[in-house]
Amino acid sequence: MTRFRVVLLAATTAVVAAAGALVLARSEAATPVPTEPEARALIDNYRTDSTTNISETIRYAEAVSTTGACTDPPGTYTISARYSMMPPSAAAGATAVDALRTHWADLGYRVVTDVPGQNSQLLAEDPATGFRVGISRRTAGYLRLAVSSPCLTLPYPPAPPVLPQEQASVREAYQQYVGGVLDRLTGDVAALRAAVAGSDRAKARSAWLTAQLTWDRVGAAYGSFGEYADAVDGLPQGLPGGVRDPHFTGLRRIEYGLWHGAPLGTLLPLVDAVAGQVTRLRGDLAAATPDAIDLPPRVPEILEDALRFHRTGLTDMGAGSGLAETAAAVDATAALLDLFGPLLDERRPALRPAAYARLENLRHAIAVRRDVDAALGGVLETLAQAPGLLEVTGS
Numbered sequence: 018m019t020r021f022r023v024v025l026l027a028a029t030t031a032v033v034a035a036a037g038a039l040v041l042a043r044s045e046a047a048t049p050v051p052t053e054p055e056a057r058a059l060i061d062n063y064r065t066d067s068t069t070n071i072s073e074t075i076r077y078a079e080a081v082s083t084t085g086a087c088t089d090p091p092g093t094y095t096i097s098a099r100y101s102m103m104p105p106s107a108a109a110g111a112t113a114v115d116a117l118r119t120h121w122a123d124l125g126y127r128v129v130t131d132v133p134g135q136n137s138q139l140l141a142e143d144p145a146t147g148f149r150v151g152i153s154r155r156t157a158g159y160l161r162l163a164v165s166s167p168c169l170t171l172p173y174p175p176a177p178p179v180l181p182q183e184q185a186s187v188r189e190a191y192q193q194y195v196g197g198v199l200d201r202l203t204g205d206v207a208a209l210r211a212a213v214a215g216s217d218r219a220k221a222r223s224a225w226l227t228a229q230l231t232w233d234r235v236g237a238a239y240g241s242f243g244e245y246a247d248a249v250d251g252l253p254q255g256l257p258g259g260v261r262d263p264h265f266t267g268l269r270r271i272e273y274g275l276w277h278g279a280p281l282g283t284l285l286p287l288v289d290a291v292a293g294q295v296t297r298l299r300g301d302l303a304a305a306t307p308d309a310i311d312l313p314p315r316v317p318e319i320l321e322d323a324l325r326f327h328r329t330g331l332t333d334m335g336a337g338s339g340l341a342e343t344a345a346a347v348d349a350t351a352a353l354l355d356l357f358g359p360l361l362d363e364r365r366p367a368l369r370p371a372a373y374a375r376l377e378n379l380r381h382a383i384a385v386r387r388d389v390d391a392a393l394g395g396v397l398e399t400l401a402q403a404p405g406l407l408e409v410t411g412s
Contacts, residue, residue: 072104320400
């Protein structure tokens with residue numbers, strides 16, 4: 018019996034003692050009814066067990082925590098958490114799915130759904146608890162791990178779902194926000210070109226940082242803005258030639274050149290290409306802005322990306338600007354919180370003030386260069402509650 022199985026069975030025994038009741042779960046076996054805190058603790062156990070059985074190169078962060086109504090028995094709810102993961106390659110994503118298929122089978126889980134292929138979906142149920150765990154491929158470059166509880170009683174009514182027209186209004190406001198940021202970026206890239214055309218490398222580096230931080234305030238997390246984002250801010254990881262690959266372009270390539278001795282004149286075509294991409298994105302913004310249903314996860318995902326990329330040094334091409342870029346991600350997160358403000362305040366009035374307080378704590382940690390990761394973790398813990406409160410009806 019695996020260590021996780023022993024821990025989980027011990028947790029299940031504790032739940033039985035606390036709840037004092039048994040129900041017939043989806044697996045048609047008698048299972049304990051957990052309280053909400055116990056259910057969330059078990060969800061975290063399943064998450065930990067799953068992520069420790071896939072490659073350490075695959076990073077993950079909580080994307081959405083939701084509550085859904087059950088019909089049998091009425092008046093009960095299921096709690097679920099979904100985690101976004103970024104494998105280094107499509108092959109690594111497929112390997113992760115296969116690894117969890119084997120691991121869950123070894124634990125004796127019952128397979129509910131197993132759809133192979135590029136858009137694979139695997140869902141399994143633990144007969145000892147009625148909890149379900151699943152993994153699916155969102156795209157070739159993304160995975161989604163999901164854990165859900167059996168039906169349970171909550172001490173409070175869940176938040177009402179957001180209406181599609183409410184979410185559409187937020188998308189329109191976000192589009193206007195991004196449009197304003199891109200207008201500033203256009204000017205910043207023009208200033209960068211003027212600096213690169215001169216002979217002052219220090220001035221060019223300063224102009225690059227200004228442009229980079231402006232782009233960071235767009236909040237283009239988890240593939241938002243697609244090919245436009247790759248062209249403006251793409252990374253060399255995964256390219257055959259790395260930093261010397263001809264497809265490595267954009268602001269990061271300019272950064273690499275500025276801090277690795279490239280003649281300033283050789284960077285002009287790269288700056289012009291960025292300017293062109295910003296202009297194209299600005300003109301296509303209505304279509305390129307993420308769909309309304311994809312915006313709630315962005316609330317925590319912007320800083321999840323900062324943790325995944327800036328805090329690990331993956332975006333550092335020489336400037337050492339990770340802390341400054343994390344601060345810019347704080348600005349983008351605060352802007353998105355403002356846009357969702359009325360919807361969040363209606364559903365959980367204390368959430369936004371708590372999030373703002375933790376964002377300020379993170380800003381201070383960045384300023385003093387101390388305890389940044391702890392402060393970032395605190396923010397993400399608070400922001401993880403937001404997407405579940407912003408679910409669109411029928412989503």
